[in-house]
Amino acid sequence: MHRFGWVAKRAAASLGCEGPGVRRSGGKDTALRCAASLAAAGGGRPPCARLPPPARGGTVRWSSAAKASAVKINEKASREKILTLESMNPQVKAVEYAVRGPIVLKAGEIEKELRKGIKKPFTEVIKANIGDAHAMGQRPITFLRQVVALCTYPNLLDSPSFPEDAKKRARRILQGCGGNSLGSYSASQGINCIREDVASYIERRDGGVPADPDNIYLTTGASDGIATILKILVSGGGKSRTGVMIPIPQYPLYSAAISELDAIQVNYYLDEENCWALDVNELRRSLNEAKAYCNPKVLCIINPGNPTGQVQNRKCIEDVIHFAWEEKLFLLADEVYQDNVYSEGCQFHSFKKILYEMGPEYYNNVELASFHSTSKGYMGECGYRGGYMEVINLHPEIKGQLVKLLSVRLCPPVSGQAAMDIVVNPPIPGEESYSQFIKEKESVLNNLAQKAKLTEDMFNKVPGIHCNPLQGAMYAFPRIFIPSKAIEEAKAHKMAPDMFYCMKLLEETGICVVPGSGFGQREGSYHFRMTILPPVEKLKILLEKVKDFHIKFLEKYA
Secondary structure, three states: OOHHHHHHHHHHHHOOOOOOOOOOOOOHHHHHHHHHHHHHOOOOOOOHHHOOOOOOOOOOOOOHHHHHHHHHHHHHHOOOOOOOOOOOOHHHHHOOOHHHOHHHHHHHHHHHHHHOOOOOOOOOOEEOOOOOOHHHOOOOOHHHHHHHHHHHOHHHHHOOOOOHHHHHHHHHHHHOOHHHOOOOOOOOOOOHHHHHHHHHHHHHHOOOOOOOHHHEEEEEHHHHHHHHHHHHHOOOOHHHOEEEEEEEOOOOHHHHHHHHOOOEEEEEEOEHHHOOEOOHHHHHHHHHHHOOOOEEEEEEEEOOOOOOOOOOOHHHHHHHHHHHHHHOOEEEEEOOOOOOEOOOOOOOOOHHHHHHHOOHHHHOOOOEEEEEEOOOOOOOOHHHOEEEEEEEOOOHHHHHHHHHHHHHOOOOOHHHHHHHHHHHOOOOOOOOOHHHHHHHHHHHHHHHHHHHHHHHHHHOOOOOEEOOOOOEOOEEOOEEOOOHHHHHHHHHOOOOHHHHHHHHHHHHHOEEOEEHHHOOOOOOOOEEEEEOOOOHHHHHHHHHHHHHHHHHHHHHHO
């Protein structure tokens, strides 16, 4: 029964309007009329006989006074909510995720207004806030979609429209699934044959460095793996509470996960003046200061960087590994942009490979978790939520605890596991799909490299904007000059200055970017993060709009 009717019916029952010998015609309406009559009488006991009879068909015509009285009874009957902002988990309340924060909510509101025909100085919202390649118009890789389609609908295996190398991979994946169906649960660690393919991929990538499928865990995107490892690492209380060292600027997943786990965030700053390089002296400063209030035992590295786009050289990685070994830190290497390297002279080096090449003293001791995903690279398959982590040198008993923790969520999406398999087991020379696959892959990466250079060059022509080279990943993180007058106005609106800037940019141009304060930045510096994923022509328009807006912004607040 509808809550309103239920409350009124209870009131009617208490008046004796229901029970032996009481007329029930009209059902809920009779009860409601009795409740309204009670309220109108100031709490007395009016006989039901005095209520007007229901109209034909049992419908009562309510006066507005009677309706208001019945609503008042309903309001009195409402009890206080169990879950409120005061009673909710404070760690969840502390979580912030700027990539989908207030600026994106505002963009959604503006999109609704545009659909309603409300006039704006622009005709569309360009969401440059998130690295969602396909949403920005990037075409899927044909081979990957073919294999996933075959796995999803195996009847297509008889179709001559699909190449044999795609069918071969689909059959292998399906044989690893319960009931030969993508719709079955997999093992919590992931489908065995896919973990084997991931291990083979890592060995090829790292020039023969051995990889054990038993150290591979398939995950729901890289984010799931990172959050899971952090969950198992965090412990202690007070000054012994786990400290997690993260780069600033950082990807907000890290600060969000740290808040949720009530761990201690330990910031180390990347060197903006040196193309966002990682300096071990800065790591040491950060670690030593943190020891006064927590137990730093985790060091997170993002390479290539997000949001900063730097690609770490071999010497830097060696220094970081030596530092982790020396200070007994658990290393997390976020390597989801390993295919996205654009600048000449830059090369991706995996932490696993460099660790192995540094010798057994390091390779047999440094605990390392590395992460990869289907969402970035040339694939851009964000929606499949496919990913993996490789965890080495884990204590055998902790390995069991990790599998137990993963089993609580049963398994990662099996379609995402299938997509991940194609990333690590693509067509090879001699197979019929190879030429199309390599053409599509190189087209995406060459296009991204072109857009990275275009973005850097155009930003650096704008007075009051400086952009470091976009060596890798898929974002620009330019530094912007914000005049003191604008900073004062931002304070009056209780906003960070770069949030104020980004809101103005959105409201005046329809361009949605994320303020640098959501990623972290040095005090007194301001930035925003913008993806370079839009098609070249749209990206040029976007950059021109940012340029025009910034010049007007400087003039207005000079």
